[in-house]
Amino acid sequence: MKFGMLMRSLPRPLRIVLGRIGILVPQMFGVLLATFLLIRLLPGDPALLMLGNMATPDQIESLREKLGLNASVWTQFTSYLSMVIQGDLGTSMFTSNPVVVDLLDRVPATLELITYAMLVTIIIAVSLAVVSVIKPKGLVSKFSKVYGLAAGAVPDFWVGLLLIYFLFYVAGIAPAPFGRLDPIISAPPPVTGFLTIDTLLAGDTEAFASAVGRLFLPVLTLATVNAGALMKMTQMVFADSYRSEYIRHARASGLSEWKLVRIALRNSLPPIITMVGFLFGFLLGAAVLVETIFAWGGLGQYAVSAVMNSDYPALQGFVLVAAAFILIVYTVVDVLYGIADPRIEV
Amino acid sequence: MKIAPGPRRATARATLTIGLILLAMQFLAIVFAPWIAPYSPVDANPINALQEPSLKHLFGTDVSGMDIFSRVVFATRINLLISVTAVAIAFAIGVPIGLAIGYYKGWISSLAMRIFDFVQSFPVFVLGMVLVSVMGQEIWNVAIVLAVLFTPVFARLIRAEVLSLRDRPFIAAARCSGATDQTIMFKHILPNALTPAIVQISISIGMAILLTAGLSFVGAGVRMPTPEWGLMVSNGAQHMILGIWWVALFPGLAIVFSVLTFALLGDAAKQIFDPQNRSIS
Numbered sequence: 118m119k120f121g122m123l124m125r126s127l128p129r130p131l132r133i134v135l136g137r138i139g140i141l142v143p144q145m146f147g148v149l150l151a152t153f154l155l156i157r158l159l160p161g162d163p164a165l166l167m168l169g170n171m172a173t174p175d176q177i178e179s180l181r182e183k184l185g186l187n188a189s190v191w192t193q194f195t196s197y198l199s200m201v202i203q204g205d206l207g208t209s210m211f212t213s214n215p216v217v218v219d220l221l222d223r224v225p226a227t228l229e230l231i232t233y234a235m236l237v238t239i240i241i242a243v244s245l246a247v248v249s250v251i252k253p254k255g256l257v258s259k260f261s262k263v264y265g266l267a268a269g270a271v272p273d274f275w276v277g278l279l280l281i282y283f284l285f286y287v288a289g290i291a292p293a294p295f296g297r298l299d300p301i302i303s304a305p306p307p308v309t310g311f312l313t314i315d316t317l318l319a320g321d322t323e324a325f326a327s328a329v330g331r332l333f334l335p336v337l338t339l340a341t342v343n344a345g346a347l348m349k350m351t352q353m354v355f356a357d358s359y360r361s362e363y364i365r366h367a368r369a370s371g372l373s374e375w376k377l378v379r380i381a382l383r384n385s386l387p388p389i390i391t392m393v394g395f396l397f398g399f400l401l402g403a404a405v406l407v408e409t410i411f412a413w414g415g416l417g418q419y420a421v422s423a424v425m426n427s428d429y430p431a432l433q434g435f436v437l438v439a440a441a442f443i444l445i446v447y448t449v450v451d452v453l454y455g456i457a458d459p460r461i462e463v
Numbered sequence: 464m465k466i467a468p469g470p471r472r473a474t475a476r477a478t479l480t481i482g483l484i485l486l487a488m489q490f491l492a493i494v495f496a497p498w499i500a501p502y503s504p505v506d507a508n509p510i511n512a513l514q515e516p517s518l519k520h521l522f523g524t525d526v527s528g529m530d531i532f533s534r535v536v537f538a539t540r541i542n543l544l545i546s547v548t549a550v551a552i553a554f555a556i557g558v559p560i561g562l563a564i565g566y567y568k569g570w571i572s573s574l575a576m577r578i579f580d581f582v583q584s585f586p587v588f589v590l591g592m593v594l595v596s597v598m599g600q601e602i603w604n605v606a607i608v609l610a611v612l613f614t615p616v617f618a619r620l621i622r623a624e625v626l627s628l629r630d631r632p633f634i635a636a637a638r639c640s641g642a643t644d645q646t647i648m649f650k651h652i653l654p655n656a657l658t659p660a661i662v663q664i665s666i667s668i669g670m671a672i673l674l675t676a677g678l679s680f681v682g683a684g685v686r687m688p689t690p691e692w693g694l695m696v697s698n699g700a701q702h703m704i705l706g707i708w709w710v711a712l713f714p715g716l717a718i719v720f721s722v723l724t725f726a727l728l729g730d731a732a733k734q735i736f737d738p739q740n741r742s743i744s
């Protein structure tokens with residue numbers, strides 16, 4: 118009762134944040150349980166899986182001992198929990214670095230890629246959707262129909278390759294598709310991990326231009342493939358509110374068209390936010406493919422090499438980080454949704 | 464919103480026709496692959512490596528001199544086999560689960576929903592890649608993993624329908640006349656709850672084709688020399704930068720073609736089964 122009163126006295130956004138973080142803890146626990154079970158429930162001996170078929174019985178026994186595999190499942194889980202809480206995700210068998218170090222090295226590359234891809238996706242999707250709803254018989258509207266159908270059917274990795282062929286090989290306007298920075302340029306001192314920001318902080322415009330150039334093709338790939346779905350959803354929601362009674366009323370009252378669009382867009386925001394959050398998670402999956410093509414050196418490429426080399430500690434760590442990332446994104450989405458839609462009770 | 468009845472129905476029919484024609488073409492490719500393909504899909508011939516498309520090799524040859532046209536045709540078998548099998552399994556498992564957790568309320572149903580939430584909150588591709596790699600890279604494992612990933616979709620769709628049906632008067636009437644739970648579930652509820660799941664089949668097959676190809680592309684799917692579209696694109700990936708475009712282009716087009724087919728069929732099914740549309744005609 119007292120707790121409830123305390124909650125109600127807080128400002129609304131803060132209440133939303135606190136309520137959502139409360140749910141985050143059990144969810145994170147679920148994620149840990151799942152990543153733990155992923156490796157333990159595999160058919161066969163995890164120690165054998167980790168060491169490969171060439172392992173001797175002695176090696177297997179000692180790794181079983183080291184991993185605590187001879188203890189009960191519950192003890193194993195609690196020891197895994199305490200390891201993760203201490204920031205220990207094991208050692209990668211391929212790079213022989215601690216998995217945490219490997220992952221932290223690579224997180225910024227992927228985050229930078231996904232963030233810019235998301236921004237461009239939103240800009241493309243929302244502008245196409247708005248224009249096609251306002252001018253339903255226009256060229257943009259016709260294009261959006263074809264694009265909406267095609268974008269869902271085209272594999273992103275293939276689009277990436279075609280863009281490399283046309284924009285790098287044929288037209289020569291895009292920089293080489295290897296990595297995040299021209300190899301002759303030295304990387305700026307890491308501050309945020311985003312090269313586009315760090316280069317500016319270091320005042321190195323040449324490196325900044327190179328980082329932006331290298332982002333161009335992978336971001337374009339991710340955005341063109343993924344904007345289709347967001348566009349279709351935005352069209353539906355925006356059309357509903359743009360043709361609603363209150364917009365007709367506002368138009369009759371003499372508001373400018375630009376203002377009407379803004380009002381209708383504001384009111385279709387909640388479902389768009391949900392979709393954007395979902396897309397953010399989806400982009401993490403798409404980044405795995407795109408990073409492979411552009412030798413991006415991010416989480417996705419790490420995951421692929423973990424898969425190729427049967428590097429299970431690395432894979433487990435990647436799954437954990439990916440799940441945590443998604444959880445955080447969904448939490449942010451829920452908070453923004455609550456703020457964007459004042460009718461939601463908190 | 465204004466609804467234009469006539470044209471919409473006509474578009475649905477046109478979409479369906481185009482979709483069916485494309486599907487028929489793929490069906491022919493599957494059945495008659497050995498007769499359509501001029502070469503064996505797995506015959507390597509290094510002397511012929513990386514030949515440009517010509518009359519002899521319609522789509523050119525890849526790095527080991529295999530005929531790309533023949534491989535694209537044969538790959539229809541593998542790609543559609545994996546995708547259709549996966550969706551069929553997902554449908555066969557997801558529908559009864561959805562029916563049960565919609566009909567019976569209780570902690571098992573809530574637990575199942577939480578598990579589905581969890582599986583679906585993950586990016587499909589990441590989960591697929593991890594699961595295939597821990598299970599072993601076999602064709603059937605790819606199909607099983609995709610089936611696991613799609614099962615929640617079908618279960619959810621059925622559950623939502625069941626929830627809206629279970630309290631209807633005709634169900635109460637059936638119960639009053641002494642029908643067992645089983646009869647009610649399978650005879651009275653299921654036939655009325657299937658439509659959204661049936662529409663979803665086609666859309667899911669398209670997604671499965673994309674996922675299969677993506678998995679093979681990163682090396683977490685089927686292996687060489689199996690003719691598979693994603694794997695073939697991946698073989699051409701490193702040549703793209705050198706201007707050798709045909710190795711990756713044609714299998715990619717095949718993917719687009721195939722996914723588009725199922726997207727069109729799904730669209731058509733959605734419009735045909737949509738009750739709002741039906742009442743208009």
